[in-house]
Each structure stands twice: as structure tokens, then as C-alpha cells.
Amino acid sequence: MFKLNNKVIRIIVFAGLILGLAYFFKLIYPILTPFFLAIFLAYILKPLINFFELKGLSRTWAIIFIYFSFNIILTAIIFNFLPKVLAELTSFGETIPSYTLAAQEYIKVFQETYSKVPLPEGIRNITNDMINDIENYVINVIKGVTQTILLLFSKTFDFILAPILAFYLLNDTEKFKDYFLKLLPFSTRDDIVVLGRKIDSVLKSFIRGNIIIALMVGIITTIALILIDMDFALVIGLLTSVLNIIPYFGALFAIIIAVAIALLKSKKIALYVFIIMLIIQQIEGNVISPKVLGQNLGLHPLAVIFVLLAGGHLGGILGMILAVPITCILIILFKFFINKLIEL
Incomplete structure (x- = not known):
């Protein structure tokens, strides 16, 4: 038995x-x-x-x-800066209907253009469905951004309370560490310390490094867009800064959104925006990131893309932002517990 x-x-x-x-x-x-x-x-x-x-x-x-x-x-x-950002957000919210109408006009022109092309009925129906899906997706994105902004304002008390709580955490960090370690069996304390250092290394590389990079990219993007007289430069710069935390897809999302907004103003401005953002992303990827991060997170690009898609499916934009660091932490924990089970 x-x-x-x-x-x-x-x-x-x-x-x-x-x-x-x-x-x-x-x-x-x-x-x-x-x-x-x-x-x-x-x-x-x-x-x-x-x-x-x-x-x-x-x-x-x-x-x-x-x-x-x-x-x-x-x-x-x-x-x-906040009054300017709020003013741009308000203006952007007011112009969303006109942007939606302009986007619908582009879609209508595209539909009229491709309707002249002799396509099989099945392919035409699939194309119509794709166009409708894209239109619905744009509307959902706009609704999602609006709801996120409203949610942030509803969490004002949390943002006020957080620094107070952080003060106590920072002031008593060592006490919290000692108290936590004393709760653990003596034989496991060294392992937990090593595990904590590995997790800290991952978070240090991703969170601190990417926040610095995101701020730099957001500032550079905003200044560049202001210089070419782009509408909503502050909003686009802020959005670019946030999206830049997402590996691979973040830069693509930022470029698509910025170019789409610029395209509704003029094709010339859209071309300038595309070139500017492409140059900024190249500088970020080849100059800024290697200097700030100094090392990668140890994940293959295919694995990163997979966890980003999974994170996006489960938690939207926030899920994509958190997907990579959470995956790295889970890998560290998985290896740790597997090694411990083998030692039993």
C-alpha cells in the first residue's frame, strides 16, 4: 500500500x-x-x-x-502638460465621430474599387465580412480606449493611496524580508533567496529597463510629431510610450494607430509620420534598448510571440504588457520546483 x-x-x-x-x-x-x-x-x-x-x-x-x-x-x-494632454484627449474624443466617418469613407471607396474587380462570389463575401470585421474592431478599440480612460479616473483614490503604502514598503523593506524568511523553514531560506534574486533580475531587466525606454521613445515621438504639426501629438506620444512596453507588437500597433490618424488628415502627413516612427523604432531597437537593458530575457522570439498572443487573448493590452515578465517568472518557478522534486 x-x-x-x-x-x-x-x-x-x-x-x-x-x-x-x-x-x-x-x-x-x-x-x-x-x-x-x-x-x-x-x-x-x-x-x-x-x-x-x-x-x-x-x-x-x-x-x-x-x-x-x-x-x-x-x-x-x-x-x-496635463492640461494639454486632457485638452487633446477631449478634442480627440470630439473628433472620433468625424474620424469614424472618414474611415468609413475610405472603406466605402475601397469597396467600390474592389467591387469592379471580377471576383468569385465566395471571395467577395469573405472580403465583405473582413471589411465589416475591421470596422467593428476599430469601433471596439475606440470604445476600449474611452472605457480605460474613464476607469483610470475612477481609480483616483487608489493612485492617491498607493504612494502612502509604498512609503511603508520602502521604509521597512528589510523588516518585511526578515519576517517573510522567518516564516519559512530554515532549510529552504537559501533557496528562496536565490529564487528571489533570479526573479528580481528578470523584473529589473524588463520593468525598470522598459519603463526608461518607453519614456524616452514617448518623448522623442511627441517632439517629432509636434515638429511636423501632427494633430494629437501628445496623445500619440503617450500611447506610443505605453505600447512600446509590448515587445514586437507594441511598435507595430503604435505605427498603425499614428499613421491611421495622420491619414485622415493628409497622405503627406501620414507618410511623414510613418517615416518618423519607423526611424524612432529602429533607433530604439538598435541603440537605446541594448544600452538600457544590456541583456535579453532568455526567451526565443517565437516563444515571445506566442505568450504575447496568449496574453492579448486573455487580458487584452494589459495581458500583452504582463505576458513576457510573468512567463519568465513562471519558467524560473517551474525549473525551481522541478529541481526540488528531482532531489526528493
Whole structure:
């Protein structure tokens, strides 16, 4: 008769606890948003805190100094750029109907053009369905952007609470680490520390590096579009910055959206926008990314494309943004637990 040994029992109990915690967090996830934002903010600011600590400041004063500096920068952004961004968003929202009509006119012209071509009825029906699908997709994208903007405004309290929570996380980081390690069996602490460092290396490469790159690309794109007198340059630059976090597809999405908006103004501007964004993406891919990231995440391009498509299917744009780092973390955890099972 099969008899369970102590190690197997411990694994089963541990797995049960993990599943129980996962179910608990699923029940309370609506209130977790500020905590996730706080963890993200603390992780981003941690290198700056460490830098000022090395310069002689205490951790608390380093956090206060960084918060004070960021508040000055944020205030400057709010008073100088936020009104312009909001004005562009409002203007963009007001012109969406006209853009939709213009897009429909392009589709109508295309339909009239290809209707003159002698195509079999089956192919013509498929083409009509594809055109209708594209039109519906554009409308859904517009609705999705609007809903996302409204959702961000509805989470104002979470954005206010997050920095407060992040302050405590940053100030007591070592205490939290020590407390967490003390909860673990002594024999597993070294393994957990090594595992944490590997995960930190992945997140450091992806999150911190890509945020820096996204900001640089967004700023350069905005300035370039302003120079050619492109409408909604700030909105497109902001959108490009966010989409740039998504490997491969992000740059493509940004170019398609920018060119589509420019095309509704003039073909000449659309050509300029296409050339500018193509040059910026080439600079980002061949100059900026290698300097900032310094290393890849260890995933084959085919694997990256697969997880991006899976992430997009499961969670939309947010799913695509999170797909690669989550996959890398899961691979690290999978290898860790497989090695532990082999050692049993």
C-alpha cells in the first residue's frame, strides 16, 4: 500500500495553502489595486533609495527626498502638460465621430474599387465580412480606449493611496524580508533567496529597463510629431510610450494607430509620420534598448510571440504588457520546483 512520507505531506500542505491564498485573493481582488500599485512603485524607486543611502542619507530621509523631488516634477507636469494632454484627449474624443466617418469613407471607396474587380462570389463575401470585421474592431478599440480612460479616473483614490503604502514598503523593506524568511523553514531560506534574486533580475531587466525606454521613445515621438504639426501629438506620444512596453507588437500597433490618424488628415502627413516612427523604432531597437537593458530575457522570439498572443487573448493590452515578465517568472518557478522534486 502506498504510504505518504513527510516530504510529500509537506508539499501537499504547501500546495493547499497556496491554492487557498489564491482563492482568498480572488475574492478580495477589488481592494488590492492600491497595494499592487504600491508594490510596483516601491520596486521602481528602490534603486534610487539605495543610491542615496550609499551617499549617506538614512532610508527614511532618502524616501522623503525622492518623494519631495517627484512631487515637484509631478506638479510641473500637472500644471504644464496635463492640461494639454486632457485638452487633446477631449478634442480627440470630439473628433472620433468625424474620424469614424472618414474611415468609413475610405472603406466605402475601397469597396467600390474592389467591387469592379471580377471576383468569385465566395471571395467577395469573405472580403465583405473582413471589411465589416475591421470596422467593428476599430469601433471596439475606440470604445476600449474611452472605457480605460474613464476607469483610470475612477481609480483616483487608489493612485492617491498607493504612494502612502509604498512609503511603508520602502521604509521597512528589510523588516518585511526578515519576517517573510522567518516564516519559512530554515532549510529552504537559501533557496528562496536565490529564487528571489533570479526573479528580481528578470523584473529589473524588463520593468525598470522598459519603463526608461518607453519614456524616452514617448518623448522623442511627441517632439517629432509636434515638429511636423501632427494633430494629437501628445496623445500619440503617450500611447506610443505605453505600447512600446509590448515587445514586437507594441511598435507595430503604435505605427498603425499614428499613421491611421495622420491619414485622415493628409497622405503627406501620414507618410511623414510613418517615416518618423519607423526611424524612432529602429533607433530604439538598435541603440537605446541594448544600452538600457544590456541583456535579453532568455526567451526565443517565437516563444515571445506566442505568450504575447496568449496574453492579448486573455487580458487584452494589459495581458500583452504582463505576458513576457510573468512567463519568465513562471519558467524560473517551474525549473525551481522541478529541481526540488528531482532531489526528493
